[in-house]
Amino acid sequence: MPVKAKYELKLGAATREAFGRALVELGETNRDVVVLDADLSKSTYTAEFSKKFPERFFQCGIAEANMVAIGSGLASSGKIPFVSSFSAFVLNKGFEQLRVTAAFPNVNLKAVGTHSGISIGEDGPSQMSIEDISLACSLAGFVVLCPADEISMKALVKAAAAYRGPVFIRAGRAKAPVVYPADQQFSIGKAIELAEGTDVTLIATGLLVAESIRAAEILDGEGIAARVIDMHTIKPIDRDAVAKAARETGAIVVAEEHLIDSGLGVRVAQVAAESHPAVMEFVGIHNTYAESGGPDELLDKYGLRAKNVADAARRALQRKRS
Amino acid sequence: MPKTSIPAELAAIAKQMRREVIEMITQAKSGHPGGSLSATEIIVTLFFDVMRHDPSDPKWKDRDRFILSKGHCCPVLYAVMAEFGYCPKDQLNTLRKLGSVYQGHPDVRFIPALEASTGSLGEGLSLGIGMALAARLDKSPTRAYVLLGDGEIQEGQIWEAAMFAGNNGLDNLCAIVDYNQIQLDGFVKDIMPLEPLEDKWRAFGWHVIGVKGHDIESLQKAFAEAAATKDKPTVIIAHTIKGKGVSFMENNPKFHGMAPTREEADKALQELA
Numbered sequence: 128m129p130v131k132a133k134y135e136l137k138l139g140a141a142t143r144e145a146f147g148r149a150l151v152e153l154g155e156t157n158r159d160v161v162v163l164d165a166d167l168s169k170s171t172y173t174a175e176f177s178k179k180f181p182e183r184f185f186q187c188g189i190a191e192a193n194m195v196a197i198g199s200g201l202a203s204s205g206k207i208p209f210v211s212s213f214s215a216f217v218l219n220k221g222f223e224q225l226r227v228t229a230a231f232p233n234v235n236l237k238a239v240g241t242h243s244g245i246s247i248g249e250d251g252p253s254q255m256s257i258e259d260i261s262l263a264c265s266l267a268g269f270v271v272l273c274p275a276d277e278i279s280m281k282a283l284v285k286a287a288a289a290y291r292g293p294v295f296i297r298a299g300r301a302k303a304p305v306v307y308p309a310d311q312q313f314s315i316g317k318a319i320e321l322a323e324g325t326d327v328t329l330i331a332t333g334l335l336v337a338e339s340i341r342a343a344e345i346l347d348g349e350g351i352a353a354r355v356i357d358m359h360t361i362k363p364i365d366r367d368a369v370a371k372a373a374r375e376t377g378a379i380v381v382a383e384e385h386l387i388d389s390g391l392g393v394r395v396a397q398v399a400a401e402s403h404p405a406v407m408e409f410v411g412i413h414n415t416y417a418e419s420g421g422p423d424e425l426l427d428k429y430g431l432r433a434k435n436v437a438d439a440a441r442r443a444l445q446r447k448r449s
Numbered sequence: 450m451p452k453t454s455i456p457a458e459l460a461a462i463a464k465q466m467r468r469e470v471i472e473m474i475t476q477a478k479s480g481h482p483g484g485s486l487s488a489t490e491i492i493v494t495l496f497f498d499v500m501r502h503d504p505s506d507p508k509w510k511d512r513d514r515f516i517l518s519k520g521h522c523c524p525v526l527y528a529v530m531a532e533f534g535y536c537p538k539d540q541l542n543t544l545r546k547l548g549s550v551y552q553g554h555p556d557v558r559f560i561p562a563l564e565a566s567t568g569s570l571g572e573g574l575s576l577g578i579g580m581a582l583a584a585r586l587d588k589s590p591t592r593a594y595v596l597l598g599d600g601e602i603q604e605g606q607i608w609e610a611a612m613f614a615g616n617n618g619l620d621n622l623c624a625i626v627d628y629n630q631i632q633l634d635g636f637v638k639d640i641m642p643l644e645p646l647e648d649k650w651r652a653f654g655w656h657v658i659g660v661k662g663h664d665i666e667s668l669q670k671a672f673a674e675a676a677a678t679k680d681k682p683t684v685i686i687a688h689t690i691k692g693k694g695v696s697f698m699e700n701n702p703k704f705h706g707m708a709p710t711r712e713e714a715d716k717a718l719q720e721l722a
């Protein structure tokens with residue numbers, strides 16, 4: 128199908144804002160949903176929930192480790208806690224607690240990290256979570272979600288609440304292009320094919336989904352038919368979608384706003400290696416920390432744009448044909 | 450075994466639990482006897498007298514919660530829980546063996562009646578806060594009891610949790626510090642002193658009670674005072690003796706984390722007869 132006709136990619140809400148809205152809707156229908164934050168509720172958008180349901184919101188102050196383990200205690204008593212902070216803080220400062228109080232006893236905790244990746248922008252590298260997919264996926268039994276836009280975030284937050292077990296959800300600060308129609312259905316673990324194609328497959332997550340759709344448009348103009356897949360669930364990864372892409376297109380590009388050697392790319396490569404090896408290229412952050420700057424400037428400088436995805440696709444195709 | 454409030458009966462149970470602990474750790478050939486023996490009266494008094502729990506319904510919603518934050522002292526908890534049928538009494542001596550429900554540190558996957566998997570120090574107080582908050586939301590009479598090691602409270606997370614509980618006036622939360630003065634590398638006062646310990650907790654908004662931690666009547670009074678204290682969490686600083694009840698283990702850092710030999714165990718069991 129022609130890619131252009133289908134996707135306007137108009138700028139929508141940031142996924143963190145969609146997370147906040149989803150929490151309010153969840154709070155209205157499920158009295159067990161409780162929310163914890165560590166002095167960033169205005170930035171994570173959990174403040175909306177706190178205004179509406181003050182008795183079910185717990186302000187933990189700047190103490191993420193304590194927050195995560197309190198969440199696990201609430202979950203052990205039947206609540207559905209969402210613990211929320213910047214991704215860099217909830218995962219790095221709360222990692223031990225995520226491991227021992229949530230992952231290992233398989234507790235029904237939902238951890239949400241906003242301001243992930245480098246698109247947080249001006250705040251700089253200490254706040255940029257570029258290793259969160261790696262850390263979250265290393266927690267045995269965790270589901271790891273990385274929605275691309277406001278529609279998928281809202282739906283997947285609700286899916287996470289309905290799912291029984293620990294979940295990490297990765298959200299962004301920047302406004303995200305809207306990829307999906309409002310009525311799109313999502314299931315945890317089921318990737319979504321956004322464009323058909325047989326020459327090469329672009330597998331992306333988060334902000335890089337929209338960039339990959341734009342890359343497919345560029346490639347379409349060159350007569351290259353690129354399949355585009357939104358891997359909104361990093362773990363458990365949709366093995367069938369990867370195997371099918373490898374088998375049918377023989378070339379895969381993985382694009383993510385994350386360190387290249389420990390995120391979605393290596394997980395896709397593992398599945399491809401186990402199912403149907405394919406030529407692969409990777410778009411992500413290369414063994415470095417970024418810097419302060421505007422979100423768009425940073426995405427340009429660190430090579431996380433449609434142009435970079437398209438370049439990677441051409442390289443993959445060349446290798447596939449040689 | 451039925452519950453009782455009679456101190457002499459609780460003391461007899463404590464002695465029996467100590468024998469179980471010695472036998473379990475001896476057969477395991479590894480483990481932490483010292484801290485189990487210092488915490489015995491605390492755990493016995495809670496399970497056999499103070500706490501509301503129902504062995505016929507381990508997940509009763511309004512039960513009191515006990516979290517062994519100093520998870521390495523699980524042998525005494527296992528022995529006590531086995532008395533109530535929460536876990537199999539005839540398998541206590543499989544402690545730490547492959548396939549045993551009696552894991553080296555508490556693990557809810559193997560014993561669902563445990564309230565938490567612990568073992569990485571510093572996390573139990575936060576878990577107890579979560580359970581106390583849930584009880585408050587549900588208007589449940591549940592109280593949460595968290596047993597902390599003295600060395601354990603060197604962990605920063607404990608003080609994050611102490612600040613939260615104090616500021617939220619969690620009067621259904623009770624922490625107990627097993628202040629036995631010894632941690633793995635030596636005496637607490639040499640490794641990282643805690644004093645003035647009572648002042649520290651008070652400064653974080655807690656009601657503080659100091660007790661002799663092997664005196665059952667004092668423990669009963671302290672738990673009653675904690676339950677009657679409103680708008681503040683309570684911490685009971687239990688002054689205990691590491692290795693209590695076995696002469697050559699008492700105040701001996703060696704038995705923080707070392708199993709007795711068979712010979713030593715037999716001697717210990719004679720003392721505990």
